[in-house]
Amino acid sequence: MSPEITASRCLPLIDLTSLNVTDTPAAIERLVQQADTPFGQPAALCVYPEHIFQAKQLLRQRGLSTVQIATVTNFPDGSSNLQRALDETQRAVAAGADEIDLVLPYREILTGNYAAAEALVRQVREVCPSPLKLKVIIESGILETPELIAGASDLVIDCGADFIKTSTGKVEVNATLDAARVMLERIKLSGQRVGFKAAGGIRTVTDAAAYLELATEIMGEQWLQPESFRFGASGLLADIQRILEGQHDPSSKDESSY
Numbered sequence: 001m002s003p004e005i006t007a008s009r010c011l012p013l014i015d016l017t018s019l020n021v022t023d024t025p026a027a028i029e030r031l032v033q034q035a036d037t038p039f040g041q042p043a044a045l046c047v048y049p050e051h052i053f054q055a056k057q058l059l060r061q062r063g064l065s066t067v068q069i070a071t072v073t074n075f076p077d078g079s080s081n082l083q084r085a086l087d088e089t090q091r092a093v094a095a096g097a098d099e100i101d102l103v104l105p106y107r108e109i110l111t112g113n114y115a116a117a118e119a120l121v122r123q124v125r126e127v128c129p130s131p132l133k134l135k136v137i138i139e140s141g142i143l144e145t146p147e148l149i150a151g152a153s154d155l156v157i158d159c160g161a162d163f164i165k166t167s168t169g170k171v172e173v174n175a176t177l178d179a180a181r182v183m184l185e186r187i188k189l190s191g192q193r194v195g196f197k198a199a200g201g202i203r204t205v206t207d208a209a210a211y212l213e214l215a216t217e218i219m220g221e222q223w224l225q226p227e228s229f230r231f232g233a234s235g236l237l238a239d240i241q242r243i244l245e246g247q248h249d250p251s252s253k254d255e256s257s258y
């Protein structure tokens with residue numbers, strides 16, 4: 001597949017992310033500008049809850065209301081404090097978020113206390129009902145083993161999440177193809193309509209292409225739709241635009257084919 005085709009396929013799958021505690025209204029304005037590309041738009045913008053209102057307003061002004069607003073709760077630490085997760089999620093929903101990226105209390109998985117993790121996700125799902133999307137971040141780089149990644153994935157699927165997401169992007173090991181394979185296989189095995197979001201450290205179309213290939217192998221090509229597959233990324237869109245603007249080197253080994 002040519003780099004241009006791969007780049008075009010990635011663009012509508014992106015949750016264009018800015019999750020810096022230093023984000024200002026000006027940074028959110030730049031993020032919305034970035035989303036407004038001549039080649040199409042990302043699926044969503046992912047911002048901290050305090051920026052939901054502004055991001056939504058700016059998207060509306062540009063006629064980009066189909067771009068969803070995602071935000072994060074229980075982020076990035078994945079606390080076991082149920083009330084905090086509920087309060088943050090309720091506030092985000094009230095502020096107009098379309099999609100909630102909730103961090104699983106993953107330490108409960110490490111200690112075998114699946115019930116506590118499950119209770120939190122189930123109750124957050126109740127305050128974030130469909131058609132709002134609930135994506136649960138399992139922090140696969142900390143869970144580390146295929147057994148724990150599979151266990152967390154099964155739990156999240158059972159709780160009715162819309163997506164399982166790899167990572168917060170705030171720990172040492174973020175999205176990896178090995179973790180993605182385990183998560184995609186659990187989704188496939190469940191037979192449920194659950195999506196997958198790879199996030200953290202995916203910066204180039206070459207990086208993204210490996211995930212597209214993996215998801216195609218396990219779930220089939222038709223599954224690569226924003227309803228079921230996302231990239232959470234702060235930098236990927238820039239590389240997509242570089243390629244679609246023809247600023248890439250077609251003879252480069254890395255970019256000649258995906």
Ligand SMILES: O=C[C@H](O)COP(=O)(O)O
Nearest residue numbers: 169199200201232233234
């Ligand atoms: O959820 C998305 C991640 O926080 C983005 O991570 P990134 O900045 O490495 O692309």
